Amino acid sequence: MARAATTTDAFNAVAEPRRREILDALARGESTVNALVEQLQVAQPVVSKHLRVLREVGLVQVRDEGRQRIYRLDPGPLRAVFDWVKDYERLWAERFDLLDEVLKDLKRENQEQE
Known part of the structure; x- marks a missing residue:
């Protein structure tokens, strides 16, 4: 099966970790390419390529x-x-609730053994 182009939707675009880093940086405020290059310590062509996809x-x-x-x-x-x-x-909430119960049971068992 052919891989979807990274420009088809947000799912594909954010699948790439470097693009998520750029989004995180831009979530803190507007930025220029040069500021992103400096902040992320990545070459300018790489940042520009990812910005194009995000655009x-x-x-x-x-x-x-x-x-x-x-x-x-x-x-x-x-x-x-x-x-x-x-x-x-x-x-996730259900699984965390189950984990909470298991941890409480283990803690109770440990206290009873002491």
């Missing part, structure tokens, strides 16, 4: 300010990722 799926907006391009996060497309993941929240 194509709508996760990043860009505006020109003089000679610089300023990038900012547009979290709208992440809504689909959030909606999908939140369906698993119930499952």
Whole structure:
């Protein structure tokens, strides 16, 4: 089965760890490419390539300010990722509740053995 292009949707775009780092940086505020290069310690062409992908799926907006391009996060497309993941929240909560019970039982057993 052929792999989906990274520019098809937010799921594919955020699957790459470096793009998630860029999104994390932009979540803290607008930034230029050079500032992202310095912050992430990655070559400028790499950052630019990932920003292009993020722009194509709508996760990043860009505006020109003089000679610089300023990038900012547009979290709208992440809504689909959030909606999908939140369906698993119930499952995680149930498993953590079960783990809580097991830990309480183990603690009780340890206290009884002392």
